[in-house]
Amino acid sequence: MTEPDDLLHATATDLRLATFRLARRLRRERAVDSISDAQFAVLACLRGNGRLPVGELAQRERVSAPTMSNIVDALAESGHVVRVPSDEDRRRVYIEITDTGTEIVAATVQKRDAALADALAEFDFTDDELRTLREAASLMRKVAER
Template sequence: MTDLDDLLHDTAVDLRMATFRLTRRLRRERAGDNLSDAHFAVLGNLNLHGRLAIGELAQRERVSAPTMSNTVDALVESGLVVRVPSEEDRRRVYIEITGAGTSVVTATVHKRDAALADALADLDFTDEELRVLREAAALMRKVAER
């Protein structure tokens, strides 16, 4: 392996571990205790992209359509999403987030942002370190969107 290969590998390991720990910590911050990560991911997708068919949701979350159907059933029962029949094709049904679902997403995002801001404040980073973190966040987003 070359020095560049070693650097890439070591960076990948460090990034994976830091991301994993931070994600696990942030996932504890939720507006609803009875909401699983899978449920929140579906709500987040619907909040971001608008109404979607179950197949589209399943594809976005990389699960089977029957698994997504079960997840949607639970969210419908909780009043966080509704099924909306297609006006063009009666066989097609879309899933749409409700006001309550949007509120859960908004509250959870606010809790997570506040928890992370508090953690950053507790660490007493300098302005320069905070700028580096922002730059790192942009690079991480680039990797995630690849």
């Protein structure tokens, strides 16, 4: 490998390890323990994108349609989402987040942000270091959203 390739792969390894460790730590922070990570991801997707059909939810979350149907069934049973028939095509059904689901997402995001802010505060980072972290977050978001 050439030096740029070595740097690229070393960076990828470092980012993977740091991202997984941080994600695992943040996933423990939840407003409700009865909701799985997959269920929370669906609620967050609906909160951010509005009502969606099951197939599109499955595509966005990169799971099969039957798996998404199971997730939606559990969320509907617990009152976190509702099924809304399409006005144009009665065969088409949209999944919409309820107020309860929205509250869970907001509370969980708040808990996770607070936990991460507390962790960052432990290190007494300088303003420059915090700006560097924000720039890194922006770059990571670009990679994640490709």
